Amino acid sequence: MDLNIFANTGKLFRFILHLDRIRIPLWIIGLALFTLIVPPTFENLYETQQDRDAIIETMANPAMTAMLGTGDLENYTTGAMTAHNMLLITAVIVGLMAILLVTRHTRAEEEEGRIEMIRSLPSGRLSYLNATLLVTSGTYIVLALFISLGLYALGIESIDLEGSLLYGAILGGTGLVFAGVTAVFAQLTENSRGTIGWSVTILIFFYLLRAITDISNEALSWLSPLGWVSKAGVYSSNNWGPIFLMLAVSLVLFILANYLNSIRDLEQGFIASKPGRKYATRFLQSPIGLAFRLQRTGFIAWAIGMYILGASYGSIFGDLESFFEGNEIYQQMLQQAEGASIAEQFIPTLMIVISLLATVPPVMAMNKLRGEEKNGRLEHLLARAVSRTRLITSYLILAIVNGFVMISLSALGLWSAANSVMEEGLEFRMIFSAALAFFPAMLVMIGIAAFLNGFLPRLTHLVWMYFLYSFFVLYLGNLMQFPNWVGQLSPFGHVPEIPIEDATFMPFFLLSIIAVGLMLISFVGFRNRDI
Amino acid sequence: MNILEVRNLTKKFGKFTALDGVNFEVGSGEVFGFIGPNGAGKSTTIRVLLGILKASEGEVKIFGKDAWKEAVEIHKRLAYVPGDVNLWPNLTGGEVIDLFVKLQEGNNQSRREELIKKFDLDPTKKCRTYSKGNRQKVALIAAFSSDADLYILDEPTSGLDPLMEQVFQECVMEVKNKGKSVLLSSHILSEVEKLCDRVGIIRQGQIIETGSLDELRHLTRTHILVETKQPVSSLNKIQGIHEIEETARGLTFQVDTEELEHVIRHISQFGIIKLESAPPTLEDLFMRHYESKDKVEGKVSGGVH
Incomplete structure (x- = not known):
């Protein structure tokens, strides 16, 4: 040779x-x-x-x-x-x-x-x-x-x-x-x-x-x-x-x-690229259309992934049921929470992992704004009749919708798979509200990403450090027996564990206020800084 | 009437002063050449004009509006081509052109087709596969298909072949004839010379010279090649003569334009066989401004009889 x-x-x-x-x-x-x-x-x-x-x-x-x-x-x-x-x-x-x-x-x-x-x-x-x-x-x-x-x-x-x-x-x-x-x-x-x-x-x-x-x-x-x-x-x-x-x-x-x-x-490569469209579709010809088009493939892949993740977790509910049926100690141990079946008590634990993962694509969608800036492509838009407010709003809307779709799809996946393996299916409303309970916390993460994009564009990756922190304390939280405040430093630590706990209004309200506040402030930063 | 006015523009990045009191203006229907060495502040100036960077001090007005506060209104009547065109790798050239024209809020479909043909671009290819020149074509087609009143072009031809550069020059002449204004930043001085009515030279964040080409030429030297019956003597004693050199074709030197009359009178005593004169090029001007002063002055050589 x-x-x-x-x-x-x-x-x-x-x-x-x-x-x-x-x-x-x-x-x-x-x-x-x-x-x-x-x-x-x-x-x-x-x-x-x-x-x-x-x-x-x-x-x-x-x-x-x-x-x-x-x-x-x-x-x-x-x-x-x-x-x-x-x-x-x-x-x-x-x-x-x-x-x-x-x-x-x-x-x-x-x-x-x-x-x-x-x-x-x-x-x-x-x-x-x-x-x-x-x-x-x-x-x-x-x-x-x-x-x-x-x-x-x-x-x-x-x-x-x-x-x-x-x-x-x-x-x-x-x-x-x-x-x-x-x-x-x-x-x-x-x-x-x-x-x-x-x-x-x-x-x-x-x-x-x-x-x-x-x-x-x-x-x-x-x-x-x-x-x-x-x-x-x-x-x-x-x-x-x-x-x-x-x-x-x-x-x-x-x-x-x-x-x-x-x-x-x-x-x-071995996967050859085909010629594309000669004209732009009507949809593409706006900042938000462009922003979506740039993330389309990733969005679809994540959406499928989140559905499969939900379904994979859902598919274990059949085994869970039969596992607990023959185990009296367990039944005593877990029966403490009233109004929730044994299987349902595992939902919050699974939802934490699901919602944390579902936060990745919307935060990526928000940080795409900085990515575009770094690649020198925002200039093309800002040199035309596009205001900065319109630009950051486009990315923000996409991130919020993205997060909602991701968490909904994983809930749907969990519900549909669980239903097919369980004798008595779970209620979709319950699963969906357990998932949606995490949405305000997710909005806070998007808000932080937006804030960094607006004020500290060089530090946009800091949101990932915070994300890793959240993941670490919530994933290992129970096992490590951290004091309460450690978990509460993360927005995800404030989410009530539906269906075991009741959905209380205050945490949702406060998280949403913080998220909206961060987003509004980010506009000011983005409008007043050098690109 | 001035389309664009820059007054005392200063831009600082931390402690570094990129622009230090820049002043110039571009009139209606005028093509303004903006030249200067790398890192002199051309692109920074342009990015302030576009409202992408915020001026630290000074005033920038386009169409009488503030470039930072009223950027969107201004941009409806402005077309921009950056020097380094970065496009989205997974969109086609055609899609990008449509997007740009649409965001401009104008629509000129027939112009688009005509320009794609003129610039010889395949609009169905993904931008990932385009060379630098082809990416520049995309930006140029988008800019010239829009009905703008001011065109800001930042080294738009650095990747084009000579044929395409010709097409580009035609496009600029065309918008000029329609009475539009152009700000052209370029390193290709022959292009600036051909297209521009006025020129501004920037160096280390300051405008060191502005004026029409004729005005600027006045400040510089004419190239002379002369062949005489008798050898020319004591040439180096005359004021305003530089870079004397004896070549096989004759004697060459440069003359400060204001001293031209003296010099010709002097030479004519020796019986002129041949006299060629070339106007000073922008390149001379450029060189003269950029080389450090002592180096230029010290070059005068004598010893010719």
Whole structure:
């Protein structure tokens, strides 16, 4: 084989490391901190085996299995508990990191014309791809070691060396698999948005496939790489098989990406672009029409995704019902809330996850305004007869409608799937109001995004930090036993848990007032600043 | 009547002063050339004119209205082409043109078709696949299909081929003949020379020269090539002569325009065989303003008999 096609891979490897010298360490430190603060907290909160056995009661049901994956509930040590609660969600975040990192140095660089410059220098045709894959692989080896040794260094009895090494290796392995998936899609699609879109779709698909098969037929979970995460039995059976599977799959994907790269032309994909319309439709010819058109594909994809997410959670209600029927202790434990059936008591827990995820697309829709500004395309509109107020209003309306559609569709998905598997179906009104209860909190997030767009355009990503905070405290809130105010720092912490709690007027009213206030103030900022 | 008036415009980005008291105006029916080196403040000025940046100090009026406060009203009668045209990768050129024309609140369908043909653009292709020149064509077609009273063009031809540049110049002449005003910022000085009635030169955020080309030429030098029967002597002693050089074709030098009469009288004593004179180009003007002063002055060479 002609080795020239790999010429100068080493230099490019160092170059990419240099480009990402801040980004990669930040990811690694963030993920390590996220992982390492959990076991000591568990150790403090659940000192004895009795304490942990008590929490198993709330863990051993299909709803939690769908969310967290399977865990070793027979022998629920602090280690097993950490792996059960944290490993899958961390693996999903690692997967997302791989997708962003690899896209950034493959299709995104190619799209911007930078790979063309690199190729004009004495570097090989496959050098940049492989330099990227080397950097990614190195990143995941470091991440795996960092987390493994960090966990072991905590000195917790049940967190032994082998289990810790496996914990880190699972995260690194997941990263490699999704680096491979992304590298392949970077060849197939013609632009970076497509690469990210397709790769994230695959990630979500594997998560849902695992959720459904973990409940219905655990053997089938082997079909999803995210299923391997729980199959490894970290801190209990310590099964290394999934690691070899992950390495093998990523190697195959790396080779496939190399092959596809070698048979295609630069800046081309395999999914050819068709000629488009010669004239703009009437709909497109306004700022709001344009803004929607730019987000259309993402909107549709998210809408389908939210429906499927709702339906996946809905589909476990049948299992939930039969699970509780044979379990008297549970019935006593959960029957406390009056007027709600057992299954219904799980709705608020599921709705928190659903509503947090449903907040992502509307916030993205709002931040698109800043994206357009950064790409220098707002100029085209503002240099014409379009006022700034009209422009920001267009994006705001789209974000609000987007959020409403997302949360409604997931409620519809949950309801329709639950109805098809339960003997006595759930009431749609109840499900819908449980979902809609989160809408004002969502509006606050949109309001914050709008406010940042108006006043601090360079800091629009701060809204994501706040979002991550909300996710973290509400996702782990019950388990970590945070004080109340920690949850209440997030708008989502103020939402009443329908149908267990009554819908009270005040929180909705206050959240809505805050949201509207933020939005109105954002107009002032946007009208008075430089673009 | 002035369509556009800029009075004492200052723009600061933090501590950095990008524009420092800029003054100029563009009259009705006038094509105004706006030239200056990279980073001099041309695009910043234009973005203030468009109400995209807010002036730190000074007054900018277009059609007698405030460029910041009444931006939307102004923009109904204004067309703009940026130098670096960034378009939406997933829309076609045709869609973008329609959108732009519509947002202008004008509609001139026949003009659109004619211009697409003239500029030779395929409107069904996605903007992602367009080269820089083609993206510029999209912006130019959208601008010239609208019935504007003022055209602001920021280096609109940097990616066009010579044929297309010709088409562009025709378009500018056409709107000029209709009595519209144009503000043309450009690095292609021959283009500015051909199209513009007046020129403003900006450097380090200040306008250092404005006037008609004739007025500006007056400040600069004429190129002379001369062949004489006898060698010309003591040329370097005459005032206003620069860059004397003896070439195979004859003697070349530059003369300050106001000294032209003296110089010709002097040379004619030596029996002129051939005399060629070229008017100063904008490039000379440009160079003269941009090169640091001592460098220009020190270049006078003598020693020719």
